[in-house]
Structure formats: structure tokens, C-alpha cells
Amino acid sequence: MIFRHDQLSVELPAPNGPDANAAAAVQELLGGKFGEMSTLMNYTFQSFNFRGKAKFRPFYDLLANIATEEYSHIEAVSATINLLLTGTTPRQDRNQGAKTGGTVKDPAKKHKDAPTNPAPLKEAANFRNTSHFFNSSQQALPMDSMGRFWTGENVFCSGNLKLDLLHNFFLECGARAGKSRAYESTDDPCARAMIGYLLVRGGTHIVAYAKALEVLTGVPVGGLLPIPDVSNRKFPEARKLEEEQGLHLVQFHQSKDFTQIAKIWNGPHPEDGKPLVVKDEMPPGFPWPDLDPEPQLVSPSDIDPAMIKYYSDKLG
Numbered sequence: 001m002i003f004r005h006d007q008l009s010v011e012l013p014a015p016n017g018p019d020a021n022a023a024a025a026v027q028e029l030l031g032g033k034f035g036e037m038s039t040l041m042n043y044t045f046q047s048f049n050f051r052g053k054a055k056f057r058p059f060y061d062l063l064a065n066i067a068t069e070e071y072s073h074i075e076a077v078s079a080t081i082n083l084l085l086t087g088t089t090p091r092q093d094r095n096q097g098a099k100t101g102g103t104v105k106d107p108a109k110k111h112k113d114a115p116t117n118p119a120p121l122k123e124a125a126n127f128r129n130t131s132h133f134f135n136s137s138q139q140a141l142p143m144d145s146m147g148r149f150w151t152g153e154n155v156f157c158s159g160n161l162k163l164d165l166l167h168n169f170f171l172e173c174g175a176r177a178g179k180s181r182a183y184e185s186t187d188d189p190c191a192r193a194m195i196g197y198l199l200v201r202g203g204t205h206i207v208a209y210a211k212a213l214e215v216l217t218g219v220p221v222g223g224l225l226p227i228p229d230v231s232n233r234k235f236p237e238a239r240k241l242e243e244e245q246g247l248h249l250v251q252f253h254q255s256k257d258f259t260q261i262a263k264i265w266n267g268p269h270p271e272d273g274k275p276l277v278v279k280d281e282m283p284p285g286f287p288w289p290d291l292d293p294e295p296q297l298v299s300p301s302d303i304d305p306a307m308i309k310y311y312s313d314k315l316g
Contacts, residue, residue, distance in 0.1 A: 005285055007284075007285025007286060007287065008075055008079055008285055008287070009075070009076055009201075010197040011193070011286040012079060012190050012193055012194060012289065015086075015189070015190040015191070016188050016189065016190075017087065019084045019186070019188055020085060020088040020124075020129070021127065021128045021129075022188050023081045023085045023088075023132060024146075025182050025185045025186055025191075026080055026182060027081060027129060027141075027145050028145035028178055029175075029179060030077045030143075030150075031141070031142040031143040031148075031150035032144040032150075033144070034174035034175040034177070035175070035178070036074045036175075037074065037142050038154045038155075039202075039205070040067065040070035040071060040073070042155050042156055042168065043063055043066055045155055045157045046063055046157050046168075047064040050064075057260050058261065058263040059165070059264070061258035061259065061260045062208055062264050064254075065251065065253065065255070065261055066205050066208060068255065069201070069205075069254055073198060078139075078140035079140075079194075079288060080194040081132075082138075082139050082289065082291055083190050083289055083291075084191065086138070086291060088123075088124075088138060089121050089133070089294070091120070091293075091295060093295040121297070131147035133297070135147075137299030138294050138299070161216065162217065165212050165216065166213060168205075169209040169210060173227040175202055176202055176226075176227065177228050179195050179199050180230065182195055183195045183196070183199070183235060196235050196236070196237025197241060199232050200242060200248050201247065203226070204247075204248055206226075207222065207225065208265060211265060211266075211267070211276075222270035223270070225270045231271065245283075246274070249274055249277055251265045252282050252283070253279065253280045253282075256280070261278050262278045265277075
């Protein structure tokens with residue numbers, strides 16, 4: 001079972017302003033091939049299907065623990081996308097607009113009774129990812145930067161522990177490359193704060209799978225790191241988390257059931273040599289942003305009390 005807290009794992013500053021194209025770029029980190037949906041579902045199904053727990057319990061504990069943390073990453077990316085999309089189209093109550101705007105009754109018009117109120121979604125057709133507006137109400141969806149929806153075909157679950165761990169190492173390295181590119185595609189402080197956090201925590205997952213492969217095979221996989229070659233310290237938001245919180249050195253127990261993580265997560269960090277630690281207490285979370293309604297997208301839609309009473313009476 002997974003216990004959920006109504007908090008975010010990273011503090012998100014207010015964006016500089018609405019930025020639909022930055023939101024599109026961040027979508028790649030959610031629903032792209034190497035996005036958080038892929039890391040979550042790969043590790044989740046590998047943990048669901050894990051065999052030989054008695055013999056390989058430390059590997060199961062590590063895998064299940066990381067899978068659980070990935071839920072918090074999906075939350076952080078989704079919240080960032082919502083913040084970046086807020087204000088990208090002008091808010092307008094369509095019903096109210098129609099009432100105040102009136103209608104055109106010129107018979108020369110093709111649509112003689114068309115409402116005169118402006119089209120609040122007119123600019124949406126010019127944004128890079130129109131799915132944010134046509135498939136949702138200006139909000140995050142499990143899709144990539146081009147609006148292609150995430151698919152379960154991205155899940156790899158071979159049943160062979162060595163192969164799955166090797167795949168996960170590759171997946172996290174690919175995800176890290178995508179994060180660095182998304183970071184370089186926007187200067188928005190909200191997006192960069194979130195991506196900096198993901199670079200640090202995703203980095204711990206890379207190291208974790210490298211350590212797991214070393215324990216399982218004896219091959220010093222950590223010598224390959226970092227992949228890509230650029231260090232997290234080149235990103236100010238990531239460097240701050242590493243220097244002030246040591247967030248690159250820690251695996252947090254997502255559950256007290258995962259007691260054998262330290263059999264893998266130990267020794268020096270392969271980049272700076274500092275000792276790796278497992279902590280029972282999760283760091284404090286941060287509040288979700290309070291998102292206002294977007295009536296021009298009918299989000300949330302108004303509730304008609306008379307309609308509720310009508311159907312309530314019908315259902316009796």
C-alpha cells in the first residue's frame with residue numbers, strides 16, 4: 001500500500017508569468033519516454049512482479065522504495081505545469097460573457113446569432129502544445145512535450161534482476177539528460193527549481209542502481225558517473241540542495257517495511273566521496289499551489305442547484 005501526504009516534495013516559487021511553451025517543455029519530464037511516468041511505472045511493475053524476495057530482499061526494498069518516491073516527482077512536475085499554464089488564456093465566464101455581450105442579429109452574418117463576446121482560447125492554437133487546452137483545462141496530462149500521450153509500452157519488466165537493474169540505470173541516465181535539456185530550455189524560476197530538485201533526486205536513483213549492480217555483479221558501475229558528464233553542481237538550484245541539505249546523499253524510507261536498503265545504499269558517493277545514508281524521517285513537505293478556476297475552459301464547471309435537486313428527486 002502507498003500512503004499519501006497532501007504536500008509537495010519541493011518548494012515551487014511563483015513563475016515569472018504564464019508560459020505555455022515552458023509548460024510544454026516540462027511535459028517531457030512527465031510523460032516523455034524518459035519521464036517520471038516511465039520511471040514510476042517501470043519500478044512499480046518490477047516491484048509488483050518481483051520474485052525471490054527472501055534471497056534478494058535488499059534489491060526489492062530499494063526498487064519498491066524508489067518506485068514510491070516517483071509518485072512525489074509526478075506531483076511536483078504536474079504542479080509546475082499547472083502553475084506555468086495559469087493565466088495563459090484570459091479568464092472569462094462564458095455564460096456571463098454571452099449575457100453581457102448580447103448577440104449579433106445582422107442577417108448578412110453567416111452565423112447571425114453568434115455571441116459577440118471575445119474568444120478567450122484564440123491564442124491557444126498558437127501555443128506549442130495545444131493539448132493543454134483542447135484535451136484538458138490548461139493542466140498537466142501524462143503526455144510528452146508534443147502532446148503524445150504516455151504509453152505502457154514504455155514499461156520494461158524482464159523478470160531478470162540484473163537486466164532490470166541495468167535497464168533502470170539506463171532509464172535514469174536518459175531521464176537526467178532530458179532534465180538538463182528542459183532546464184536549458186527555460187529561464188522560469190518555478191520550472192528551474194523543480195528541475196533542479198529532480199536532477200538531485202534522480203541522481204540518487206542513478207547512484208542507487210549503480211550500487212545495486214555493483215553488489216549483484218561486482219562490476220564498479222559507479223565509475224561511469226556522472227552521465228551526462230556535466231555535474232549537478234553546474235545547476236544552481238541543484239547545487240543549493242546538495243550543499244545545504246546533502247540531498248544527493250540520502251535515501252529516505254518511504255516505508256518502514258523497506259528495512260534492507262542500507263545493504264545497498266552505503267559507502268561513498270561516486271562523485272564527491274561523501275558517505276551515503278538512509279534516513280527514516282522524511283523531509284518536510286510544501287503546500288500545493290492554490291489554483292483558481294478557469295471558467296473559459298469550464299474548469300471547474302458551475303453546479304446548478306436546481307439540476308442537482310431534479311436528479312436527486314428522480315433517484316429518490
